[in-house]
Amino acid sequence: MYKEEINKQYILKLINNLDMDSIFVVDSINNKQYTYRKLFSLAYEISLKQRKCGVDKYIVLLDNSIELFLFYFSSLFSNKIIIPLDPLKQDDEVNKIIQTHDDSILVNINNVNEFMNFEDMKELTNKMIFYYIRNMDVDKSYLITYTSGSTGNPKGVVHSAFNLFYAAIIMGKSLKYTDNCVFGHIMPMTYMAGILNSIFMPFIMKSKIVIMNRFTAEQALHFWKNVMSYSINTFWFSPTMLHVLLYMDKKGQVKNYFASNKPIISVGTAPLSLELRNKFENKYDVKLLQSYGLSETLFISTECNDDEIKDSSVGKILDNVIIKFDSDNQILVKVPWLMKGYYDCNMSDYMIDDFYKTGDLGVISDNKLFIKGRKKDLIIKGGINISPSDIENKIISISDVSDCYIASIISNNEERIVCWYKSNKILLESEINDIIVKELGKYYKVDYFMKMTEIYKNLNGKVDKNKLISSFYKQFRGEE
Structure with missing residues (x-):
């Protein structure tokens, strides 16, 4: 357990200790920079406009920008609820969420400038800043994010600001973030990885x-140049980002840059394959730090630079986090920063006592957590629970496959195992299955192989299971 008590006073003390005249944010999009004082002053001005509107909730439909960034802080000052939405979401999904929150104000590119009029603004003094910070109600509902999973309808996850700060402090201390860290924000700013992380x-x-x-x-073409230009040394990447960036260092400058700047490179939002991990780490002589968390539970575990890195581990369980497992090895987690609830469904359906049912399967070995797949993706054949990740890992380890995904489908009224894979070669399916049966068991045999140019994934890098299954039925419809 973390020795220092994390409470509202502790959080406010950390904020009060900031050097208000030091640079906090660099807006590389508009080539501007902001001190803490400047940013707090702008956020306070927006908060005044929010209060005048007389509503409690603001849907903010904006892409990465200083405007969206400011709304996160103005909503703290105004004690309003912010509901960030990705402009790249499908229109029908956006409209459904807007209808759900019909008592809110929508902020988008058409009206955001109405909140950004700062002509008469005077920068706040330290005394004023500390007063407004003390009056933040960090325990009330502050943020509603909409999950972006691989299947099913998105759910509105409600968090307080206290939850976010608490989880951020514990994770930040584990990763050893300091005032020497320069963080490059490239995650979508409307999802939890772009907000909390x-x-x-x-x-x-x-x-x-x-x-x-x-x-x-397109942005990847200039990414490493921007990193070096702004002296960025701290990152959160998805596996998809890492894969693209492997091929963007045309001049071979990044390895030397990392050698001089000792980066902290965290990876999240989706599983990191062993092949991709080895390629990136060997090319740049760095450690990739896998982490694990959910929108509902926030951070759960992470690898750290000082740790011995295990190939497929998501690291040590964080302080103040308690893990246990059900009979299927589903991860059950108890965190002090658990969501306040779902906006639009019953939270109790996802709880066992005080533990949240993650839906993920896992094991702990050598004090490290390993994710073995999703409980809902378990394949049951011959009375045996089969984890798709066991087959995926075996195929990758014995073949030239760079990425693959295992799921079951119903074919001729029977459950069949399908492997979608990415490779420069056609797999020798019978030989692959011989090894699978010998080392894993007869029920693990793959019934169908589908060679893909890409394994379909969503914006957060998670496998788009529905799209893959649809591709299967299109190709094998004649066999049904």
Whole structure:
């Protein structure tokens, strides 16, 4: 357990100890920089406009920008609820969420400037800043994010600001974030990885944040140049980002840059394959630090630079986090920063006593957590629970496959195992299955192999299971 008590007073003391005239945010998009004082002053001005509107909730439909960044802080000052939505979401999903919160105000590119009029603004004094910080109600509902899973409808996850700060402090101390860290913000700023990981944690750990455009293939062309230009040394990547960036260092400068700047490189949002991990670490002589968490539970575990890195581990359980397992090895977790609830469904359905049912399967070995797959993805054949990740890991270890995904489908009224894989070669399916049966068992045999140019994934790098299954039925429809 972490020795220092984390409470509201502790959090406010950390914020009060900030050097208000030091640079906090660099807006690389508009080539501007902001001290803590400047940013708090702007956020306070927006908070005044929020209060005048007379509503409690603000849906903010904006991409990565200083405007969206400011709304997170103005909502703290105004004690309003912020509901960030990704502009790249499907229109029908966005409209459904807006209808759910019909008592809110929508902020988008058409009206955001109405909140950004700072002509008569005077920068706040330290005394004023500390007064407004003390009056933040960090225990009330502050943030509603909508999950972006691989299947099912997104759920509104409700958190207080206290939850975010508490989790950020524990994680930040584990990763050893300091005021020497310069964090490159490239995650979508409307999802938890772009909020907690990329705003709240650097902020509460006194690190500088460089706001960048969200990561895309186009932005990747200039990514390493921007990293070196702004002296960025702290990162959160998804596996998809890492894969793209492997091929962007044309001049071979990044390894030398990392050698001089000792980066902290965390990886989250989706599983990191062993092949990708080895390629990136060997090319740049760095450690990739896998982590594990959910929108509902926030941070649960992480690897750290000082630890012995295990190939597929997501690291040690964080202080103040308690883990146990059900009979299927589903991870049950108890955290002091658990969500306040779902906005639109019953939270009790996801709890066992005080433990949240993650839906993920796992084991603990050598004091480290290993994720073995999703409980709902378990395949049951011959009365045996089969974890798809066991087959995926075996195929990758014995073949030239760079990425694969295992799931079951119903074919001729029977459950069949399908492997979607990415490789430069056609797999020798019978030989692969011979090894699988010999080393894992006969019920692990793959019934169908599908060679793909890419394993379909969503914006957060998670496998799009529905799209893969649809591709299967299109190709094998004649066999049904």
